[in-house]
Amino acid sequence: MDLRTRLTRVALAQPAVLLVTSPGATRERLAVEAELERRDWPQAAGPASADLVVFAGTPLPVREDDWAERVWQGVPAPRARVTVTDAVHAAHALDHGHATLLKPGTQHAGHQGHMNHQGHGADHEHESGHGEHGGAHEEHGGHEEQADHGGHEGHGGHEGHRPNGEHAAHQGHGHMDHGGMDHGAMGHGGHQHHMGAVAGLPMAERAADRDELRLDRLHVPLGPALPDWPAGLVLRLELQGDVVQRAEVDPVPTPSASGPAFWNEPWLRAMTGEPVTVGEAARRQCAAHLDSLGRLLGVAGWIDAAGRARDARDSLLGGAGRDELVPRIRPLVRRLRRSWTLRWLLAGVGAQARGPVGGDVHSRLIAWLDAIEHALDAIDGRERLPARPLRGPRGRVDTETPPSQSLLDALPELLEGAEFACARLIVASLDPDLDELAPQQLPVGRNHG
Amino acid sequence: MLVLAAWATATVDARSTGPGREVLRLLVQQRRITRAADIPLVRLGTTLLPVAAVLAAAVLPFGFRSVSDLPDGVVWFNAMEALAWAAVWLTGWAPNSTLSLIGGYRFLAQGLAYELPHMLAITTAALGAESLQVGAVVDAQSGLWFAVWMPVAFGIYLLSALAMAFWGPFDQPAGADVAGGAAGELSGVDRLVFLGGRWLLLVVAAAFAVPLFLGGGHGPLLPGWAWTVLKTAAVLGFLLWARRRVPTVRMERYVELAWVVLTPLAVAQALVVAVVVLAR
Structure with a gap:
């Protein structure tokens, strides 16, 4: 060696x-x-x-x-x-x-x-x-192939690391241009407002901002590969500086569901008549909210608390007993409830008066904390889950449209005019679960999990 | 010395990988950047950060001796520390990437928010010593530490130390929500230099609190250098602890606090100090 x-x-x-x-x-x-x-x-x-x-x-x-x-x-x-x-x-x-x-x-x-x-x-x-x-x-035009493997001009030593390592616009890193516009269906020429191109990347267009100033407007795709981001979500943003002018939810590619939506599984199983205990459902619900909480805290930059939420989630899903869970989860919940910095930073962000997502980022977080404590109390429940209503972590599972659909529908309006960091917080506070949108929602027999 | 201190802090802070391993990892990593990036600016921005930290450290007394005790050392420190604005902005702007650019914007907003109360805070210390020379500021604290009779200025200084190193609760310019922000497109040596520079800046900013507010090398029994080390370690320890307690502060909220609450407080503090100095 x-x-x-x-x-x-x-x-x-x-x-x-x-x-x-x-x-x-x-x-x-x-x-x-x-x-x-x-x-x-x-x-x-x-x-x-x-x-x-x-x-x-x-x-x-x-x-x-x-x-x-x-x-x-x-x-x-x-x-x-x-x-x-x-x-x-x-x-x-x-x-x-x-x-x-x-x-x-x-x-x-x-x-x-x-x-x-x-x-x-x-x-x-x-x-x-x-x-x-x-x-x-x-x-x-997307990359057709990696054909030019020969592209290495040899071993020019480390000069070889030429910085144009063409990683144009990896998701979420849309460049100062039409961001993602340069790939995929909207590619090249498909867009009217091109202002010319530099180094093969289209330039930004201009548009009036909220103060009627003409500023660069960037088209940036956000997702699907971002930290603490809902799996599979792609937002098409129009950014001016770091302010979101317009947001659009991209249609979700049909997931290759290996089973029913994970976070809704107990309720979906109960729907097919399988015996599911209240405790099992409560455990899943608690873990689902801790998962959402971990992501929201991650986006809010509270690494320590986010880590604790994730640890608690993992031990819940690992089947830890209530005696072990309560001393881990209760102090975390108490700390988050009391944190005035968290309130100062999150209150008023993404506020909406009514609808399925009423309140602001902070009140949604508090709602999760309530649900976590509530579910934690029921975690040892042995009785059978009642057949109706089947209320999963994000809402009713037994309705026509999955609850995450209404969360997605609420997004564009909430994001408009939000500063980038706030936009991330808003998405994290709704935390839509795109697994729910899979066409086949019902479990087919017993799956792992 | 500085590098050692930065290293030690990073070790305490490292969650999983130690800094040694992290440095090695970045050294074996290929250096690569986005397409159509402005390479000279990337290099300039990343190297400017550690350079600014080291230059600022020139007036930092170790015990009672510094590399150069300039007659207006306090101003020098502030000027060098402001170079970091250029460094982060250039690094954020150069890779031609939206999220990285947002990181750059954020640091400018952060600068606008923290700098005003910060300057008033260090001016207050200079006012208390009636000198801009760092050595004179230390001498003026042979009796009572400035932290004791100008606590507001001290508190504001600690906040801005975090903000200028865009670290801890002020890490928004390199935040996880923008996938690393200004540092997001850096890899290999570039990343090492930039993030290493950030650690240096944090250590220098924390260490400068010692001559300004904590009596520098003054203290019983131990020699001056030992007191400097101890006090710097205490300040750094406090900052590391504070980070675990709070989420990232967004500038759109902080700027309000900084201008509406902290700036008037800092002015009031400076006024009190000025009156005391005049009366003595």
Whole structure:
């Protein structure tokens, strides 16, 4: 083992993981998150700081735009990626990704660990070496292929790391341009207000802002690969500076649901007549709200509290007893309720008087806290869940439209005029669960979980 | 010395990976940036941050000796620390990426919010010593620490120390909600230099609280340098603790607090100090 290999081994002992979740893959996401927590591997906020990309669920293209490929393009070498399509294989997939990452070839021959984790089969594919990753490979019009593997102008040493590493507009990092407009269905020329292009990227257009000043208006797709973001959600934003002028929810690609929507599972099972206890439902509900809470706190930048919420969620789903859970959850809930900084920062953001999402970000958070405490009390309930009404974490499960649909419908109006950070908070405070939108909602027999 | 302090703080703060491992990780990582990025600006912005921190540290007394005890050292410190504005803005702007740009914007807004009360706070300390020389400020505290009789200025200084290093509750310019913000598109050495520079800046800002408000090297029994180290460690420890207690402060809220509450408070504090100085 030469020095270089040994250094890499030490450096990447705990690789930074970019976890990208597809709709319908909540189980897989939770399994990966729990595993990362157990291993103490940090999570990366974006591709540039990641070593290992973990796709929970097979990423589906949005409007023919293969965003997953672009996320991958943005990751600096040495890098590896794995796809987890079954929660039980999470640990194995991470091991495999880590091994690929440490393979001496990874950083130099540009080995790309790419495997589909269905339990077997890992197809390694070569990729261009030395950071060129296809060199001048044009982003425009999507990428058809990685054809120009030859794009590496050789081993020009580290000069080879030319900065034009074409990772144009990885999701959420829409560039100063028509952001995502340069890919997918709305690509090139499809848009009328082009103002010319620089380096193959379209320029921003202009429009009047709220004070009637003509300012640059950027079209930026937000999602699906952002930290603490609802899986599969894509928002098309028009940004002026960091103010959202207009927001539109992209239609969700049909998730490849491996089972019923995870957070609604107990109620869906009860619907088919299976015996489900009140305690089981309460446990799932409590965990669902803690999951939402963890994300909202993550977006609000309270890393410590977010971590506690996630730990509590994992031990709930791991089946911990009430005696163990109460001392973990109660102090957290009390602390959040009392925090005046949290109130100062969240109150008044995303306020709406009526409707399914009445109140503001802070009052929605308090509603979650109430529900968490309420569910925690019922966690040992042995009686059978009544057949009606079936109220899941986000609303009634037994109605025609899933509750998350009304959350999504409320989004554009709430986001209009919000500053970027507030927009993130608003999305996190609604936390729509796109798994609910899957056409097949009812469980088919017993699934894992 | 500074680097050691930054290192030690990072070790205490590191949640999982130690800083040594993190540095190695970034060193083996490829340096890569977005398409159509302005490379010279990225390099300039990232390197400017540690450079600003080190230059600001030139007037920082270790015990009672500093690299250079300029006659207007307090102004020098503030000027160097303001270089960080340019550094973060350039780093956010250069990669040609929206989220990174938003990070850059945020730091400018942050600068506008924290700088006014911050300048009044350090001016108050200089006023108390009747000198802009850092050595003179320390000498003026051989009896009573400034932190004791100008607590408001001290509190405001601690807040702005966090804000200028855009760290902890003021980490919005590099926040997770914008996928790393200004630092979001940096990898490899660029990232190392930029984030390392941020740690240095935090340590320097915390360490400067010691000569300004905590009596510098003054203290019983121990030599001056030991007191400097102890006090700096205490300030840093407090800042690390504070971060666990609060969420990220958004500038749109903080700017209101800074201008409506903190600035008048700082002015009032300066007034009280001025009256005391005149009367003595």
